[in-house]
Amino acid sequence: MARLRLGEILIKQGLITEAQLQDVIECQKTEKGHLGELLLKKGLIQEEDLASALGTQLLIPYASKVSGLLVPQKDQGLEKLIPYEYAKAHLVLPLSRNINSLTCAIFNPFDLIMIDNLKKMTNCDINFVIATRSDLIKTISDFYLSGEEVNATLWGRAVERAQSSTSKEHILAEEKSETELSLDRLIARAEEAPVIKLVDLIIRQAIDERASDIHIEPFKDKIELRYRIDGELYQIPPPGKHLHQHIVSRVKILAKLDIAERRLPQDGRISAKLEDRTVDLRVSSLPTVWGEKIVMRILDRDAIRLDLSILGFDAKQLVIIRKALQSPYGLCFVTGPTGSGKSTTLYSCLTEIMSPSKNVMTAEDPVEFRLDGVNQVHIRPDIGFTFAEALRSFLRQDPDVIMVGEVRDLETAQICARAALTGHFVLSTLHTNDAPSAITRLLDVGVPSYLLTPSLNIIIAQRLGRKLCPNCKEAYEPKPEELGEVKLATDLIYRPRGCDKCSHTGYKGRIVVAEVLLVDEKIKRLIGKNATYSELRDAAREGGMATLFETGIKKVEEGVTSLDEVLGVTVI
Numbered sequence: 001m002a003r004l005r006l007g008e009i010l011i012k013q014g015l016i017t018e019a020q021l022q023d024v025i026e027c028q029k030t031e032k033g034h035l036g037e038l039l040l041k042k043g044l045i046q047e048e049d050l051a052s053a054l055g056t057q058l059l060i061p062y063a064s065k066v067s068g069l070l071v072p073q074k075d076q077g078l079e080k081l082i083p084y085e086y087a088k089a090h091l092v093l094p095l096s097r098n099i100n101s102l103t104c105a106i107f108n109p110f111d112l113i114m115i116d117n118l119k120k121m122t123n124c125d126i127n128f129v130i131a132t133r134s135d136l137i138k139t140i141s142d143f144y145l146s147g148e149e150v151n152a153t154l155w156g157r158a159v160e161r162a163q164s165s166t167s168k169e170h171i172l173a174e175e176k177s178e179t180e181l182s183l184d185r186l187i188a189r190a191e192e193a194p195v196i197k198l199v200d201l202i203i204r205q206a207i208d209e210r211a212s213d214i215h216i217e218p219f220k221d222k223i224e225l226r227y228r229i230d231g232e233l234y235q236i237p238p239p240g241k242h243l244h245q246h247i248v249s250r251v252k253i254l255a256k257l258d259i260a261e262r263r264l265p266q267d268g269r270i271s272a273k274l275e276d277r278t279v280d281l282r283v284s285s286l287p288t289v290w291g292e293k294i295v296m297r298i299l300d301r302d303a304i305r306l307d308l309s310i311l312g313f314d315a316k317q318l319v320i321i322r323k324a325l326q327s328p329y330g331l332c333f334v335t336g337p338t339g340s341g342k343s344t345t346l347y348s349c350l351t352e353i354m355s356p357s358k359n360v361m362t363a364e365d366p367v368e369f370r371l372d373g374v375n376q377v378h379i380r381p382d383i384g385f386t387f388a389e390a391l392r393s394f395l396r397q398d399p400d401v402i403m404v405g406e407v408r409d410l411e412t413a414q415i416c417a418r419a420a421l422t423g424h425f426v427l428s429t430l431h432t433n434d435a436p437s438a439i440t441r442l443l444d445v446g447v448p449s450y451l452l453t454p455s456l457n458i459i460i461a462q463r464l465g466r467k468l469c470p471n472c473k474e475a476y477e478p479k480p481e482e483l484g485e486v487k488l489a490t491d492l493i494y495r496p497r498g499c500d501k502c503s504h505t506g507y508k509g510r511i512v513v514a515e516v517l518l519v520d521e522k523i524k525r526l527i528g529k530n531a532t533y534s535e536l537r538d539a540a541r542e543g544g545m546a547t548l549f550e551t552g553i554k555k556v557e558e559g560v561t562s563l564d565e566v567l568g569v570t571v572i
Contacts, residue, residue: 006035009053016044034110047132054109055130063095063105063129065139070105070131072096072143081122084144090114091136093143100124105131105139134500145201198239199250203272203296205236207279209503212298214281216251218244218291229503230466230510231339248285248292255283263287269366270296282366299368306348306369311341312512312560314551320518321460325353330457331420333407335432341464341512342429343368346403349427350374353401362403363390379405391415395424404428410446417447420455433571434548435461435517436536439527453527462514463548463569465561468494469502478563486553486563494559511560513552513569517545 004012007021016039024038031038036050045053048064055062063069070093072078078094081102087093091107092114102124108114109130119126131139202225206214211227218241225238239247252259255268270281282297308318324332332349334342347369354360354373365379365387375397377390387404388411394402406429407413420426432438438459442452473494496506517523517540526536541547546554552566 004057006053006057009056010039010045010049013049013053015049015053020044047134051130051132058109058130060109061129063131065135069129070095070135070139072139079144081124082118084140086121087140087144091133091140092118093131093136093140095129097124101127103127103129105129105136107131107133107136137500145205195243195246195250198243199247199254202247203281204274206296206298207272207274207300210509214294214296214298216244216247216294216296218288218293220290223247230505230507231464232466232505244291248294251283251294251296252285255281257283257285262292267366282368304344304369306344306351308345308348308352311345311348312555313514313516314546314554317514317516317546317551320516321349321458322352324458324518325349325425327425327457329420329423329425329455331416331455332425332427332457333430333438333459334427335430335435335438335459335461336463337431337433339464340462341510342462343405345460345462345512346427346429347371350401350403353425358400359398360401360403361394361397361399362405363387363394364403364405387412388415391419395419395422399424401425402427406430407442413442413445413447414451417451417455420457421451432461434537435459435515435545436540437533439523439536440533443527443530449528449530453524456519456524456527458519459517460514461517461548462512463552464510465513465552465555465565465569466507467509467511468496468559468561469499469506469508471501471508472497472499472506473559475559482563486567488553488557490557493556493563495562495564506562507565511555513548513555513561513566515545515548515551518543 007016007025010016011018011021024035024042024044027038027042028035036045036054039045040047040050051064052062054060061069072094073096076097078097081097082092082094082104090111093105095103095105097103100123102122104118104126106115106128107130109128115126202214202216206227209227209229211229212231213228215224215226215228215233217224217226222241223238223244225236226233227236228234249259251270252266252268254270257266257268265287266285268283270283272279272281277300280299282299284295284297286293286295308321313321324330334345334349336342350360350362350371354371356373359375360373361375361377363377363379365381367376367378370376379385379387379390387406387408391402391404391412392415402416402419402424404412404416404426407416416426416428430438430441432441436459438461439452439456443449474497475492475494477491478488478493496502498504498506502508519527520543522539522543523536526539531539548570549566552561552570555561556563556566
């Protein structure tokens with residue numbers, strides 16, 4: 001008997017009509033994708049409908065979380081047969097093993113290469129059941145990131161396994177008196193395999209989710225675990241409160257911090273190896289009333305391309321920046337609040353001008369990215385090695401380009417200006433709201449106008465806005481009350497919706513929203529006259545500078561980001 005085709009099965013089940021099937025078949029001529037994928041994309045069927053129909057077509061059972069069939073057997077070592085990264089990448093979940101026969105749930109039964117690799121990897125005959133993408137994603141996370149099925153939360157399950165060797169009475173005793181834990185016991189617990197695995201999971205999950213920071217925060221009866229993704233903090237199901245001290249101790253050991261010191265803040269660094277790359281984590285511990293809070297800043301060089309052309313500057317701004325970077329001497333400032341991407345822009349500028357013929361030196365606190373061919377120095381204010389001291393030393397090292405992580409005081413600002421006047425190109429950052437206010441800030445702290453006027457070349461003020469997910473953003477016509485005083489050059493703009501690819505946030509990645517002030521002769525004359533902020537801003541606008549808000553609105557009109565996002569990071 002001939003096997004029914006997928007479309008015929010769906011029609012027979014009353015899920016689609018013949019006309020709908022023909023429309024989708026016609027679409028296949030221009031759109032890539034299998035028939036089932038296109039039916040899902042057009043909203044004609046649900047995930048469960050497709051999985052069930054494929055099961056019927058291929059004579060393979062369909063398993064769902066609701067049915068209770070999508071539950072891996074315990075104590076069979078299934079997670080060792082198929083590693084987590086492979087299971088996540090290929091959406092395959094081991095369910096049970098009987099001698100040399102392995103039953104797995106899969107999403108794509110037509111991926112013959114994956115099936116062949118699975119046989120070689122496990123050295124087993126493979127039996128399949130079909131499951132939906134969303135069920136597999138959830139169940140794979142629950143199974144691999146949790147251990148035994150004891151607690152309903154993601155980390156709670158991993159924690160339960162982590163405590164398998166510790167009696168309940170012992171845990172309760174530790175909860176009552178954490179201060180009685182000896183240093184030797186803390187170190188021993190932190191070095192136990194379950195705690196190591198739990199910390200590794202927290203870090204790996206954060207990297208997989210493209211997080212920039214991990215927050216581990218203790219409170220009276222709980223721990224909060226939060227990831228900062230695209231500038232927003234998201235809560236993650238946390239481990240139990242009784243594991244807090246063990247987690248902190250493990251992180252401190254990795255970061256080479258003093259595990260016995262709980263009264264003072266500490267800073268350290270971890271290098272985490274992840275497959276074929278190394279990710280640096282900057283660790284900060286802070287004593288709070290409920291214990292030590294840990295924040296880990298993830299510095300993933302491979303996840304960030306240091307290229308000015310992809311950061312988000314528009315074409316006109318790029319021309320101005322690159323022209324300024326070709327100058328043999330002068331001052332370049334990048335301004336904005338903490339977390340606005342200033343360091344990434346500075347590093348991208350450095351990569352533009354680096355060459356074997358130039359001696360490039362940086363003074364940073366701390367060094368965030370390590371660049372080949374650049375002499376990078378870590379500032380240590382606690383021993384008197386400040387930015388100003390580093391700059392004085394740099395000037396005796398025959399530099400061509402100097403990068404200073406941040407201008408924090410008059411002394412550093414003056415040395416930067418003098419270095420720029422004596423034939424060096426100097427890049428640095430300031431904390432100001434926009435580009436013109438950087439000039440008034442430098443004048444206010446005491447930098448003489450006669451130093452600033454000839455040395456200042458360009459000021460870049462920036463913010464980071466979240467980019468709309470290209471997979472699910474939707475067009476709409478904004479209402480007049482939503483726009484207020486905002487004027488748009490288009491009737492339709494885009495807003496976030498949310499899908500699996502963006503973790504249902506509607507946003508994926510971030511983009512620079514900037515204003516670029518080229519210090520021309522008119523601006524220089526105003527600096528020499530100690531002009532006010534308003535005078536400087538008006539002159540910059542007359543010279544063609546687009547404000548942060550105007551640049552953001554342009555990105556809204558281009559469909560890159562949403563109106564709400566621009567209004568949230570800029571001021572009209």
